[in-house]
Amino acid sequence: MxxxxxxxxxxxxxxxxxxxxxxxxxxxxxxxxxxxxxxxxxxxxxxxxxxxxxxxxxxxxxxxxxxxxxxxxxxxxxxxxxxxxxxxxxxxxGDVPKFISLKDVKPIGSDEDHFFHYPSSIVISTGEKFEQSYQLGGYHGGGAVQDHTVEYLANGNYKGFETYLAPVKKLAAGSFGIGSMKIYADNKLIYNSGSIKDKVKVNVNLEGASKVKFEIEGSGLGILDPKFIQ
Structure with missing residues (x-):
């Protein structure tokens, strides 16, 4: 030594x-x-x-x-x-992956998703600020969104998906958390965040998936810069 x-x-x-x-x-x-x-x-x-x-x-x-x-x-x-x-x-x-913001991907059955098409700046409970992000319970396009489900065609073109989930406001002591996200690949559940209490990173493998579905619910949950990975 x-x-x-x-x-x-x-x-x-x-x-x-x-x-x-x-x-x-x-x-x-x-x-x-x-x-x-x-x-x-x-x-x-x-x-x-x-x-x-x-x-x-x-x-x-x-x-x-x-x-x-x-x-x-x-x-x-x-x-x-x-x-x-x-x-x-x-x-x-090795190679640097290509990231595609969720707002730039067309959902199944529509040219745009009314929630993910309208990103904004989000300040979460830690004081960190994120661009290209979303808040459940906030206003996006047509109004306030509490719960949301959206599905995308993948056709094997995406290697993964990543985002951060975090409470927008500091939670009260003893809180069980606020909001959650579930992700399905070809109708099979591959990720369940549970109720979010702190900032957590989401990174899931989508290799070979034909369709990807997101289910999010709650109020005051931040979805931070979500994107597909090619």
Whole structure:
């Protein structure tokens, strides 16, 4: 073991291989942040029996029995490119997927969906602001929408669907949550959020699906930047 580091970011290290750690990688909100202490160590790398050496200062480290290594170095050693999207805080290894906003997809039986065709800016209970988003109980086109069901043709063209669900307003203590989303692929239930109490990420696999149906219900539920993935 060579050097004690106080690490406040996994992500910068994994992607950029930097020595200065300034942000903690979190799953959802700042409340999940914590500071950890790790020892940076010399790690030997081999790809198909050939030794590989990262740039100086990009050594991995071991934390609680798990070895962490520089992502960009490993991916490029395997012949894959690495792309970092700072806006969505996403890492892509290999090809970058194409995202199609739900507002731009025609539902079955209509040229547009009266709920998802009218996105707006949404501020959720954490204070975060999202564009291209929707609020159950808010006004969209023809009026306030409480519950909503819509179905789309997929024809195997989509690899997945993703969004965030979150309460728009802070819930009262002891609340069981507010609103929910169900997703069906070819009439089979593949996702059920249950009643939402906190911000959660939705990411479902739609490979091979011919039709996709969404059922959402409640009031005060935010559906944040929903999109299909190609």
């Amino acid at each position: 060579k050097k004690l580091l106080i690490v406040t970011s996994y992500l910068v290290f994994f992607i950029l291989g930097g020595l200065t750690f300034t942000y903690l990688s979190t799953t959802e909100a700042a409340s999940n942040m914590k500071k950890i202490s790790v020892f940076q160590d010399t790690i030997n790398y081999y790809v198909d029996k050939v030794g590989k050496k990262p740039q100086e200062g990009q050594s991995g480290f071991i934390y609680e029995g798990t070895t962490y290594v520089p992502l960009r170095f490993i991916a490029e050693s395997l012949g894959e490119k690495v792309t970092w999207d700072g806006k969505s805080k996403s890492v892509y290894i």
